[in-house]
Amino acid sequence: MADALLALREIRKEFPGVVALDKVDFNLHAGEVHAVMGENGAGKSTLIKVITGVYPRDAGSMELDGKSLHPRSTLEAEAAGISTVYQEVNLVGTLSVAENILLGRQPRKFGIIRWDETRRLAEKALARLGLELDLSRQLDSCSMAIQQMVAIARALDINARVLILDEPTSSLDEQETAALFKVMRQLRDEGLAILFVTHFLDQVHEISDRITVLRNGALVGEYKTVELTRMQLIGKMLGREPEALQDKSTGSKWAAETRDEILRGEGIGRKGSVHPLDLSVRRGEVVGLGGLLGSGRTETARLLFGIDAPDSGRVQIDGQAKSLNHPRKAIANGLAFCSEDRKGEGIIPNLSLRENLILAMQASRGPVRLLPSAEQEQLCAHYIDALNIKTPNAATPICNLSGGNQQKVLLARWLAMQPRLIILDEPARGIDVGAKAEIEKLVRSLREKGMAVVFISSELEEVVHTCDRVAVMRDRRKVGELSGEEITEQRIMDLMAHHE
Amino acid sequence: MNDPMAKPKEWFQGGSLVWPLLGLVALLAYDFLFVDGFFRLEVRDGHLYGTLVDILNQGSKTMLLALGMTLVIATGGVDLSVGSLMAISGALVAVLVTQTEMSLAMIVPIALAATALLGAFNGVLVSVAGIQPIVATLILMVGGRGIAMLITGGQIVTFEHAGMVYIGNGHFLGLPFTVTLVLVMLLVTSLLMRKTACGLFVEAVGDNETASRFSGVSTRSVKLAVYGFSGICAGLAGLIAASNIKAADSSRVGEMMELDAIFAVVVGGTALTGGRFNLLGSIIGALLIQTLTTTMITQGVPPAIAPVPKAIVIVAVCLLQSEKFRAEIGGRFGRRASA
Numbered sequence: 144m145a146d147a148l149l150a151l152r153e154i155r156k157e158f159p160g161v162v163a164l165d166k167v168d169f170n171l172h173a174g175e176v177h178a179v180m181g182e183n184g185a186g187k188s189t190l191i192k193v194i195t196g197v198y199p200r201d202a203g204s205m206e207l208d209g210k211s212l213h214p215r216s217t218l219e220a221e222a223a224g225i226s227t228v229y230q231e232v233n234l235v236g237t238l239s240v241a242e243n244i245l246l247g248r249q250p251r252k253f254g255i256i257r258w259d260e261t262r263r264l265a266e267k268a269l270a271r272l273g274l275e276l277d278l279s280r281q282l283d284s285c286s287m288a289i290q291q292m293v294a295i296a297r298a299l300d301i302n303a304r305v306l307i308l309d310e311p312t313s314s315l316d317e318q319e320t321a322a323l324f325k326v327m328r329q330l331r332d333e334g335l336a337i338l339f340v341t342h343f344l345d346q347v348h349e350i351s352d353r354i355t356v357l358r359n360g361a362l363v364g365e366y367k368t369v370e371l372t373r374m375q376l377i378g379k380m381l382g383r384e385p386e387a388l389q390d391k392s393t394g395s396k397w398a399a400e401t402r403d404e405i406l407r408g409e410g411i412g413r414k415g416s417v418h419p420l421d422l423s424v425r426r427g428e429v430v431g432l433g434g435l436l437g438s439g440r441t442e443t444a445r446l447l448f449g450i451d452a453p454d455s456g457r458v459q460i461d462g463q464a465k466s467l468n469h470p471r472k473a474i475a476n477g478l479a480f481c482s483e484d485r486k487g488e489g490i491i492p493n494l495s496l497r498e499n500l501i502l503a504m505q506a507s508r509g510p511v512r513l514l515p516s517a518e519q520e521q522l523c524a525h526y527i528d529a530l531n532i533k534t535p536n537a538a539t540p541i542c543n544l545s546g547g548n549q550q551k552v553l554l555a556r557w558l559a560m561q562p563r564l565i566i567l568d569e570p571a572r573g574i575d576v577g578a579k580a581e582i583e584k585l586v587r588s589l590r591e592k593g594m595a596v597v598f599i600s601s602e603l604e605e606v607v608h609t610c611d612r613v614a615v616m617r618d619r620r621k622v623g624e625l626s627g628e629e630i631t632e633q634r635i636m637d638l639m640a641h642h643e
Numbered sequence: 644m645n646d647p648m649a650k651p652k653e654w655f656q657g658g659s660l661v662w663p664l665l666g667l668v669a670l671l672a673y674d675f676l677f678v679d680g681f682f683r684l685e686v687r688d689g690h691l692y693g694t695l696v697d698i699l700n701q702g703s704k705t706m707l708l709a710l711g712m713t714l715v716i717a718t719g720g721v722d723l724s725v726g727s728l729m730a731i732s733g734a735l736v737a738v739l740v741t742q743t744e745m746s747l748a749m750i751v752p753i754a755l756a757a758t759a760l761l762g763a764f765n766g767v768l769v770s771v772a773g774i775q776p777i778v779a780t781l782i783l784m785v786g787g788r789g790i791a792m793l794i795t796g797g798q799i800v801t802f803e804h805a806g807m808v809y810i811g812n813g814h815f816l817g818l819p820f821t822v823t824l825v826l827v828m829l830l831v832t833s834l835l836m837r838k839t840a841c842g843l844f845v846e847a848v849g850d851n852e853t854a855s856r857f858s859g860v861s862t863r864s865v866k867l868a869v870y871g872f873s874g875i876c877a878g879l880a881g882l883i884a885a886s887n888i889k890a891a892d893s894s895r896v897g898e899m900m901e902l903d904a905i906f907a908v909v910v911g912g913t914a915l916t917g918g919r920f921n922l923l924g925s926i927i928g929a930l931l932i933q934t935l936t937t938t939m940i941t942q943g944v945p946p947a948i949a950p951v952p953k954a955i956v957i958v959a960v961c962l963l964q965s966e967k968f969r970a971e972i973g974g975r976f977g978r979r980a981s982a
Contacts, residue, residue, distance in 0.1 A: 448857075450857065470856060470857050470858075470859055471859045471861060474859040480857060482854075482857060487851075487853060487854070488853050488854050488857055489854055489857075490851065490854060491846075491847045491850045491851045491854055491855065492850060492851065493846075493850050493918050493919055494843075494846060494847060494850060494918075494919075498843055498846075498847070501843075502843070502847055502855070502858045502860065503858040503859050505840045505843060505844075506844070506855075506858055506859035506860040506861075507859055508840070509840070510839055510840045510841050510844055511839050511840070512839075512840075513838065513839050513840045513843075514840075556858065
């Protein structure tokens with residue numbers, strides 16, 4: 144193949160305490176759709192941000208068409224011919240389609256916008272995408288797909304040679320996605336270089352010509368799409384070679400049938416979030432939700448905990464039908480939920496460890512009966528010791544603790560409630576190896592004590608080690624369930640990749 | 644840190660008290676040096692008189708508003724309607740004491756219940772309807788004066804009711820009764836916040852609403868309660884305002900006081916973004932603003948331009964509170980020293 148249009152060599156980007164990109168090479172050719180794949184934290188978005196000038200790179204070189212490139216802002220990158228359409232469409236919803244396409248660079252005469260010329264240019268930009276829209280329509284009133292197209296039209300208008308699409312399909316339905324792909328193919332054929340990021344595996348094979356896989360900030364490799372099966376792709380993303388995988392002992396399993404069912408969901412689902420699925424969890428059982436990020440694992444957890452109300456199906460707790468439409472109700476029924484988004488949905492950053500720890504318990508006691516200070520002290524002392532939380536004292540603001548210790552405090556928040564079922568969504572994400580092992584051990588000991596656990600993790604090894612049963616999800620559907628000896632990394636990956 | 648389990652004296656250390664106190668002390672030092680008789684106190688008929696006493700008395704309304712406003716701001720909101728709620732409670736009381744035979748023990752609770760309900764209405768708009776607090780409370784800020792006008796029939800209703808006159812003009816233990824009122828409210832609010840879990844819930848909701856909801860905190864009830872409480876504080880301030888002039892002047896009373904209250908809270912170290920709050924800081928902030936106002940009156944600054952120095956002092960204290968600004972200044976001086 145000819146020289147790459149955009150060539151990155153040994154790119155390195157460090158954040159305090161984390162190497163986000165380490166010696167990553169990336170080649171983007173004119174006239175190709177190039178997918179960048181990787182799990183959360185693999186470095187995809189950092190790579191894009193380095194290319195678009197959001198972050199300066201710490202080391203390495205970047206060349207566009209043979210010329211060295213050092214964009215210090217997205218504007219500079221755009222001027223050089225690199226345009227980006229972000230996942231969240233960054234347009235102005237209250238303005239018209241035409242205004243959005245030409246926002247900030249409307250043709251002017253004596254400082255006055257020339258509207259006829261604006262309309263003509265907007266029409267031209269859309270025509271390139273094969274679109275004919277009402278230019279004066281307010282953008283908010285258009286569908287997400289149209290908004291996405293408008294964003295692309297806007298991006299292309301600036302003589303772009305490289306187009307970066309960051310998860311453009313995450314809010315599109317199938318037809319809208321097909322329309323977008325049609326446009327992408329057409330642009331590719333015109334010679335545009337397109338960098339495409341998505342979590343949907345089906346789409347990668349449908350649209351991309353080549354795939355670059357990242358894992359933990361390092362380059363795994365660059366592959367021709369036709370030469371990489373979906374199975375191999377998953378293996379590369381997760382760092383497992385499918386052929387080399389061996390069945391690992393999962394430790395002693397309890398006889399699943401002998402235990403009471405704590406939670407039973409039949410056909411629970413929510414439009415736009417997760418397709419109806421069945422799920423049951425018994426006492427002393429760890430049920431894993433496997434699947435890649437975006438496959439609907441977290442969405443399922445949110446349905447169970449009443450954060451999003453299901454619009455189909457029934458939930459039974461101890462065999463009794465319940466409507467869990469608010470976390471309070473889920474908590475009152477003995478459920479607990481540790482979110483994957485520790486910062487956004489877990490910690491109360493400026494409050495102390497103690498206040499964070501007692502929050503759920505205090506919330507269930509109500510505002511008047513403050514937990515006596517002696518009991519608060521005792522709870523904190525107990526969990527700081529039991530979970531080995533490293534902190535100067537219980538009065539330290541939780542934001543001053545490390546990620547792993549924050550996670551332990553959040554676990555303690557729920558364990559103090561003595562829940563009957565706890566949902567752990569990526570409990571080991573972003574914490575160090577030591578804390579990870581401790582949390583895995585904790586989950587097993589909870590199971591021994593008879594607690595039911597719903598365990599969500601992207602790390603197959605963790606899932607295989609920890610779970611008694613695994614429900615595997617793909618593209619917001621439950622695609623299969625494994626139990627006991629069936630649970631191997633290979634089997635889970637088979638299900639994750641399986642074609643219908 | 645401001646942990647409810649900490650010693651009582653540490654209850655108030657949500658934000659640093661140093662900067663508002665420093666501002667207040669600096670202002671008093673100026674008064675001590677340049678304003679004749681600012682610190683002169685005298686006892687007449689067993690009551691204490693003097694400029695300092697006047698500051699406490701006249702600042703009582705802002706202090707009361709600031710108490711309620713602190714909690715609202717701690718949840719990440721703001722209450723613009725307090726000035727209008729003052730007008731409503733004043734109007735209600737004036738009409739009830741002049742046109743009915745009800746005792747004050749009936750009338751005051753009725754007025755406060757009314758403003759509490761209206762405050763809770765703000766809370767419903769914010770928490771249930773999801774309207775931005777600044778817009779939600781703007782509705783009553785504008786509409787509230789109309790309601791007060793409806794109650795008084797568009798008239799300024801004057802009264803001579805001894806009990807009502809006492810609230811804003813009477814003395815208790817040698818000091819204006821309003822001082823006692825503020826102290827009692829400060830004590831009650833502090834106990835309510837730190838001896839129950841209310842303070843924890845307010846701070847948790849303000850600091851991370853989603854995480855609080857996921858932990859089972861009823862974020863709606865918390866917001867409803869703080870706006871309702873702010874309504875009660877505004878109602879009390881309205882009683883004092885009406886009593887001061889022995890009349891309900893619906894169009895003027897409490898005008899712009901919502902802004903003074905917000906200033907007091909911010910100056911007192913509670914962040915507008917919500918989270919940790921500091922009741923004592925807000926009281927000091929309110930005193931700072933009142934001292935400033937009083938100083939300007941004694942110095943003969945025309946009322947029309949009085950807002951200018953006021954704005955300067957507020958900006959100064961807010962800048963001092965900003966860690967970024969202090970670091971910047973420190974950096975400048977540090978560089979100069981090393982150069």
